[in-house]
Amino acid sequence: MKDISNSRADTRSDATREKLLSAALDVFGRYGFDGASTRKLADTAGVNLQAIPYYFGSKEGLYIATAEHLAGVVAEHVAEIRQRVGRHLAELDQTGTPLSVAQARLFLTEIVQTMVVLFVSKESEAWARFIIREQLEPTAAFERVYTGIMGPMINMGRRLIGTILQDDPASENVRLRSLSFVGSLLVFRMANAAVLAQMEWDSIGEEQLAKLQGHARNLVAALEPAKGERE
Template sequence: METAPRTPATPRYRRGQESRERILAAALDAFGHKGLEAASTRDIAGAAQVNLPAIQYYFGNKEGLYLACAEHIVSTYAGATLAAGEAAKRTLTEDPSPETCRAELAKLLTTLARFLVSADDTRSWSLFVQRELAKPGPAFDILFERLWSPGVELVAYLLAGVRGKSRPGAETRLEAIQMISGITTFASGRAAIERFLPPGTAIADQLCQLVERQIADIKG
């Protein structure tokens, strides 16, 4: 059966998408720095250069906008790490050697490190996520079930594989959390980190090298 050709996006549709994206960007910045309660939808609308009813039109209400921010974070992280994550999952189904697990762990975590340090918006995202970790709110379940839990489990299984084990225990999961948290700190604390380093330092490259050395030092 032939499918009808896709209708090109109209200028009005494109403007609508652009407005929605500006609202999300402004909301991520506001929620990341101030939290759900303190952030003002009026200020978010002003930063996004839209009128206040636009937030209601696209997101329903303030909590709907907050949840949309969480969904945006999850989908963006997933897209950035998809190839490395899928490769690691395939490796784990093939009874891999410790060195293969070590290599896949390095690929996965350096991919995450480069994304977090190189992307422009990750500081706001990291602050948003940290707030939900410190004080669970409406977005906690979205972030836990679709971001934290899958990520921690994958890293934990790779760590277990490095040590020749088929499954991780509680200590290995804590180790996975520690490794991931160490990388995410470079996104939320980038302004302070830059002051410790010479001007022009390629932070992403330096962080990836550090991650690779840490993984190489893991005892089998």
């Protein structure tokens, strides 16, 4: 009986923590760290005010935990493609086999089409607000966001784009081209209202998503070394 009671208590504890993290992602994204009061955070989560210091130590602790939570959630969405491409690249490295341009394009197309689906999802609205704030005014949470979300995917993209451009992935040229390429996809989340207005869409449904994925595929196909980049 004691074990059952402990199990139920742990379940309630986990649920309370998850409620706070979910609410914090939305509240911090909307109001920023300073504008998000502990009362607002607790009320939005539907928990007691004392839950914040109990589970996270302070509002600062909750903020950092929220960034780590966000990194984990996004990582789950891209885990399959990230692991599959990563394994293939690791196998090539072990055998000293170069990645072909055709394979790089194939992998990059799969990645960007996966990311487009993620970017236009309703769930990603709260993610975008939080990440944008960390881009404009980086805090201690930025390292968690970058290390857990942005860095790994950009670095993998750099490897693929470098192969396509026939250039060193560590070169400034490939870094800049990769950032520009990522930006051309992020616009569909970060500037969602402008996208809808420009495309004269009321919302993004299956038909619109298919068009965006086709556009992402075309962006990969258009990647070529600029004049003078190739020896």
